[in-house]
Amino acid sequence: MHVDCDAFYAAVELLDRPELADVPFAVGGGVLTTCNYVARTFGCRSGMAGFVAKKLCPALVLLRPDFAKYNAKAQEVRAVLAAYDARFESASIDEAYLNVTEYCAARGVTPAEAVARMRREVAERTRVTVSAGIAANAKLAKICSNINKPDGQFELANDRTVILDFMRALPCRKVNGVGRVLERELAAVGVETCGDVYGQRQYLARLFGDKAFAFLAACHLGLGRTRVQPAEEYERKSVGTESTFGALAGPAAFRAKLRWTADELEKDLRRAECKGRTLVLKVKLHTFEVYTRQVVMPCAVWRADDLYHHALPVLAKLEQEMPGMVLRLMGLRCTHLVSTKKPDTRAFFGFRPRRGDSAEREGGGSGEGGLGASDDERGPGSEWERWPETEPDGYELPDELAEREEDSGGGEDASPYRRHGKEITANPKAAGTKEDGAAEEEEWWDCPICGRPQTADEKPFNEHIDLCLSRQTIREAVQKDALEQPPVVPRAGTPERKTAARAEKKRGRPPRPPDAVDPRQKKLRFG
DNA sequence: GCGGATCAG
DNA sequence: ATGGCTGATCCGC
Numbered sequence: 057m058h059v060d061c062d063a064f065y066a067a068v069e070l071l072d073r074p075e076l077a078d079v080p081f082a083v084g085g086g087v088l089t090t091c092n093y094v095a096r097t098f099g100c101r102s103g104m105a106g107f108v109a110k111k112l113c114p115a116l117v118l119l120r121p122d123f124a125k126y127n128a129k130a131q132e133v134r135a136v137l138a139a140y141d142a143r144f145e146s147a148s149i150d151e152a153y154l155n156v157t158e159y160c161a162a163r164g165v166t167p168a169e170a171v172a173r174m175r176r177e178v179a180e181r182t183r184v185t186v187s188a189g190i191a192a193n194a195k196l197a198k199i200c201s202n203i204n205k206p207d208g209q210f211e212l213a214n215d216r217t218v219i220l221d222f223m224r225a226l227p228c229r230k231v232n233g234v235g236r237v238l239e240r241e242l243a244a245v246g247v248e249t250c251g252d253v254y255g256q257r258q259y260l261a262r263l264f265g266d267k268a269f270a271f272l273a274a275c276h277l278g279l280g281r282t283r284v285q286p287a288e289e290y291e292r293k294s295v296g297t298e299s300t301f302g303a304l305a306g307p308a309a310f311r312a313k314l315r316w317t318a319d320e321l322e323k324d325l326r327r328a329e330c331k332g333r334t335l336v337l338k339v340k341l342h343t344f345e346v347y348t349r350q351v352v353m354p355c356a357v358w359r360a361d362d363l364y365h366h367a368l369p370v371l372a373k374l375e376q377e378m379p380g381m382v383l384r385l386m387g388l389r390c391t392h393l394v395s396t397k398k399p400d401t402r403a404f405f406g407f408r409p410r411r412g413d414s415a416e417r418e419g420g421g422s423g424e425g426g427l428g429a430s431d432d433e434r435g436p437g438s439e440w441e442r443w444p445e446t447e448p449d450g451y452e453l454p455d456e457l458a459e460r461e462e463d464s465g466g467g468e469d470a471s472p473y474r475r476h477g478k479e480i481t482a483n484p485k486a487a488g489t490k491e492d493g494a495a496e497e498e499e500w501w502d503c504p505i506c507g508r509p510q511t512a513d514e515k516p517f518n519e520h521i522d523l524c525l526s527r528q529t530i531r532e533a534v535q536k537d538a539l540e541q542p543p544v545v546p547r548a549g550t551p552e553r554k555t556a557a558r559a560e561k562k563r564g565r566p567p568r569p570p571d572a573v574d575p576r577q578k579k580l581r582f583g
Numbered sequence: 584g585c586g587g588a589t590c591a592g
Numbered sequence: 593a594t595g596g597c598t599g600a601t602c603c604g605c
Contacts, residue, residue, distance in 0.1 A: 105595045148592055235590045267602065294599060324598095334584095348586060389599090 057154045057171055058189045058197035059178075061133065062206035064150035067184050068129045069119055081117040082109055126150075131484055132182045139486035140174050146287045146483070153194050153284045168211050175209065181487060192219065195280025199230055219278035224251030231275050238268075250275040288480045295328045296336070297321050298387025303342050305382045307375065313386050314371055315364050321388045322360035329397045331358035332390025337370045340385035341378075349374055356394040363388060 061067065065083035070076055084106065110116050130149045137144045141154040156170050163170070167190045178186050189200025190211040196219070203210040212222055227249055229239045242248070245263065247256050253276040261269035274280065297320040304313060325331055335357075336350040349370045357363060367388060375381065 108594060151592085233590070237589060265603070292599085293601095296598065298597065300596060336586095346587080350585065352584090385596090387597090 057156055057167065057191075058147075058194065058201040059137065059152050059154065059174075059186050060188070060201045060205065061130075061150035062185045062187055064130075064184065065121060065126055068126055069122075071129075071183055072125075076117070079117055080113055080115055081119060082106060083119045084121040129182060129184065131481075132487075133178055133184060133186070135484040135487040136174065136178045136181055138484055139177075139488070140170060141284070142483065142486065143284065143286055144483060145284045146480075153197065155282075155284045168209070171209050171211075175207070177487075179207075192278075193280035193282045194284065195232065195274075196222075196278055198232055199226070202230075223276055223278045224249060226250045228253075228272075228275065233271065234275075238264075242272075247272075250278075286483050288482050290480075292328065292330070292393060292480075294336075294389050294391040295321070295324050295330065295332065295393065296338075296387060296389025297324055298338055298385055298389075300340070300385045301383075303382050303384060304386075305380070307372075310371055310375070310383070310386075311368070313383075314367055314388075315360075317386050317388045318360040318364040318367065321363055321390065322358060325358040325390060328393075330390075330393045330395050331356040333357075333392040333394065334390065335363060335366050335370070336387075336389040336391060337367050337374070338385070338387035338389065339371075339374065339381075339383050342382040342384050344384070346385075347374065347378075350391075352392075356392070358390075358396070363390075 066081065069081070069083060106118055110118065126149060133150075134144070134146065134152065137152055137154060140156055140159050143155070145153040147153060154174075156167055156174075159165075160167055160170050165173075171188045171190055175186055175188060178184065185207040187201050187205040187207060188209040189197040189203065190209065191197040191200050192212070192214040196212055200210045200212050212219065228234045228242050228247060231250065234242075241264070242252075245256055245259060247253055247260075250272075253260065253272045257269075257273070260272055264272070297317060299317070299320075301313070304310065332353075333356040334350055334352050336348055338346065338348045340346050351366055351370050353362075353366050357366070
């Protein structure tokens with residue numbers, strides 16, 4: 057099931073300020089209309105630029121957003137959701153996916169009954185209305201939650217024929233991951249609904265790539281992921297900050313802005329409890345052209361001084377490339393993150409992020425990128441996420457796609473990181489349930505090499521130290537390497553250190569047949 | 584890997 | 593004349 061709060065920011069504001077009920081108002085940039093006035097009059101969707109809305113509706117009252125308030129309310133809503141699926145997945149501040157299979161089985165109720173009850177409970181406890189979609193997978197549920205909005209629900213039967221009929225008439229754009237661009241490109245080849253995909257299938261892979269084709273095929277068939285997991289179990293991949301300003305020119309001004317940006321990024325990295333080994337500089341010219349340039353740093357950093365120090369040459373080079381450039385935006389982003397958090401022996405080397413399977417995830421995220429067509433772990437009753445053994449609909453899949461048995465796809469729908477607030481908080485306990493078992497005081501031993509707390513257990517602790525020592529050695533070697541011979545073009549067959557590191561990295565991973573090559577293991581990461 | 588581009592909220 | 597910010601993925605090279 058997918059739940060979506062109705063005009064969330066506006067709804068929360070309305071609780072505080074009932075006098076707004078009669079006036080058209082919006083929060084922040086987007087037009088969010090509990091008042092419905094702007095929406096009805098101008099037929100706009102919830103995401104309209106504030107200044108555009110103001111032009112259309114001069115009486116519009118724009119409120120300054122108060123994210124602390126919205127987050128607090130979101131937690132209230134989530135506390136209710138937790139009673140229906142403790143492992144629900146927050147997709148953003150006002151959206152979530154729930155698997156209510158167990159809830160329904162345990163109580164002998166239908167999904168529609170459970171969801172109706174959940175929506176009633178949310179409304180009673182939080183005074184916020186939510187809409188919900190009930191369907192066989194996340195992709196369908198997301199679409200369905202928009203059908204009877206606001207304050208409604210829609211169930212799409214878990215039936216092949218019903219689903220195929222539903223998809224046949226569904227405009228591609230309704231599917232999460234199909235944006236403006238792809239919509240237009242598809243329309244250009246006669247594909248406007250998901251049903252149209254079938255007729256044009258012979259062209260699609262060539263035109264849009266295998267990933268997009270697999271994604272579109274999944275759209276036609278109504279396939280999507282069925283796994284739902286708490287947002288905090290997803291691995292964060294980057295932390296960045298950027299800001300827009302009036303026209304900015306000149307090296308001195310650039311440096312000042314860069315310094316400020318680095319300061320901001322340090323704060324964000326601190327909050328995210330991580331540091332990064334790759335630094336990406338982004339600029340937008342006054343002409344709105346966007347450029348990014350990245351640099352790999354010798355080690356992961358988080359301090360503003362270090363960020364600035366490494367970004368400055370990148371900026372200088374950009375200035376050289378484009379003399380006299382005038383900026384309207386500057387941003388810095390760290391990727392190849394290394395956690396600076398407390399936990400956990402296994403996660404330490406980035407081998408296996410806590411949940412134990414993220415290393416297995418691969419592409420297929422949210423964007424159009426979210427074109428991942430195949431799916432997560434197969435759960436019970438999840439045959440719709442599986443490619444049929446034979447292709448009854450006549451798709452001829454490239455082998456690699458058809459055979460993909462593992463893999464996650466990671467979801468074509470909203471990324472769990474998008475939350476308008478950065479931190480990803482753990483799911484709250486169910487509302488109305490007692491605080492069972494206060495989290496026992498955990499004990500940690502600090503590793504003498506990396507300084508990170510480890511579980512206070514002798515055997516894993518010693519194993520960690522072994523690992524840490526070898527890792528430290530490799531890191532130092534690589535760094536020395538990088539410093540001593542920067543311009544040397546790597547010759548084939550030389551770098552035994554890399555080989556060693558790669559072998560090292562495999563440790564702690566689940567065993568894999570010796571000849572099976574996992575392309576995802578290519579990356580080297582040092583923390 | 585890098586850089587550009589698309590997408591979502 | 594549809595903006596700004598954060599984060600993710602995919603493609604071509």
